Amino acid sequence: MPELPEVETAARDLAAHVGGARIAALQHLDWPRLIAPLDPEGFGAAIKGQVIQRVSRRAKWLLLELSGGLTLAVHLRMSGSLFVPRPEERVDAHTRLVLALSDGRTLHFRDVRKFGRMRLLDAAGLAALDAAHGPEPLADAFTPACLKGILRGRTTRIKPLLLDQSLIAGIGNIYADEALWHSQLHPERPADSLRANEVQRLHEAIRFVLDKAIRLRGSTLRDYRTGTGESGENQDHFLVYGRTGAPCGRCHTALIRCVVAQRGTHLCPHCQTLPPARGSARTATPRAR
DNA sequence: CATTACCTGCAA
DNA sequence: TTGCAGGTAATG
Numbered sequence: 001m002p003e004l005p006e007v008e009t010a011a012r013d014l015a016a017h018v019g020g021a022r023i024a025a026l027q028h029l030d031w032p033r034l035i036a037p038l039d040p041e042g043f044g045a046a047i048k049g050q051v052i053q054r055v056s057r058r059a060k061w062l063l064l065e066l067s068g069g070l071t072l073a074v075h076l077r078m079s080g081s082l083f084v085p086r087p088e089e090r091v092d093a094h095t096r097l098v099l100a101l102s103d104g105r106t107l108h109f110r111d112v113r114k115f116g117r118m119r120l121l122d123a124a125g126l127a128a129l130d131a132a133h134g135p136e137p138l139a140d141a142f143t144p145a146c147l148k149g150i151l152r153g154r155t156t157r158i159k160p161l162l163l164d165q166s167l168i169a170g171i172g173n174i175y176a177d178e179a180l181w182h183s184q185l186h187p188e189r190p191a192d193s194l195r196a197n198e199v200q201r202l203h204e205a206i207r208f209v210l211d212k213a214i215r216l217r218g219s220t221l222r223d224y225r226t227g228t229g230e231s232g233e234n235q236d237h238f239l240v241y242g243r244t245g246a247p248c249g250r251c252h253t254a255l256i257r258c259v260v261a262q263r264g265t266h267l268c269p270h271c272q273t274l275p276p277a278r279g280s281a282r283t284a285t286p287r288a289r
Numbered sequence: 290c291a292t293t294a295c296c297t298g299c300a301a
Numbered sequence: 302t303t304g305c306a307g308g309t310a311a312t313g
Contacts, residue, residue, distance in 0.1 A: 224307070262291070
């Protein structure tokens with residue numbers, strides 16, 4: 001799932017709904033690896049009675065700051081969601097963990113594929129998590145010059161670079177494809193081959209697609225839910241992701257799907273072209289006709 | 290850089 | 302039955 005806009009939406013909802021709430025107990029856990037290396041007893045003891053003082057996001061991590069000084073860091077990975085369900089909502093087969101709150105409500109972690117993880121971090125652990133990630137693309141500090149600096153000297157293809165959390169935080173497969181379409185860049189362009197105006201376009205596109213997705217409360221393809229258990233709306237606004245064969249919104253050419261760095265990749269073959277590699281002009285095999 | 294692993298469900 | 306899915310870590 002869950003890329004920056006989805007995690008941001010969940011964080012904002014949870015801040016509004018469980019900020020200040022007290023955790024009464026670990027009520028349900030059916031996937032112990034979720035909280036490893038702690039065992040259910042140790043985890044339960046550590047969170048019992050803690051007040052959720054603040055909820056925030058760093059990269060694709062949800063951060064629940066607890067009154068005792070520890071932070072419950074939650075990564076949703078592919079199919080996780082963390083939400084306060086409506087009172088009548090039941091624990092289903094994919095609900096991996098339930099925290100009982102002292103006001104009678106519950107906080108559900110649901111995760112079909114069981115890839116999600118929770119960790120209890122002290123200040124040093126939190127600092128390490130922060131240091132492992134690149135800048136937040138929606139922060140003021142993320143300027144075109146900042147992006148240019150990240151690309152400089154890197155010969156890797158631009159799409160996998162955008163997915164590298166240690167370089168830029170929070171972009172995943174959907175928003176990488178969307179941002180590259182908006183900036184009319186081929187996903188296999190070498191990162192350091194972008195001209196100044198292309199870097200500028202990419203910078204603007206990244207911020208545009210992420211901001212728009214947050215305004216629409218994230219994208220729900222299958223499993224993602226906001227912090228209140230609702231679906232997002234942004235999936236109805238994709239320009240390329242998952243739209244193979246549909247007409248490009250700029251030129252009406254049929255969009256294509258290919259694989260780049262082992263990830264399904266969607267693009268317009270007319271708007272997003274790969275310039276000939278340097279030196280290949282004279283050596284390339286002439287095409288037919 | 291690519292492959293495999295981690296998991297489950299769903300559509301072709 | 303096969304391939305694919307919003308992510309990432311481990312391993313050649």
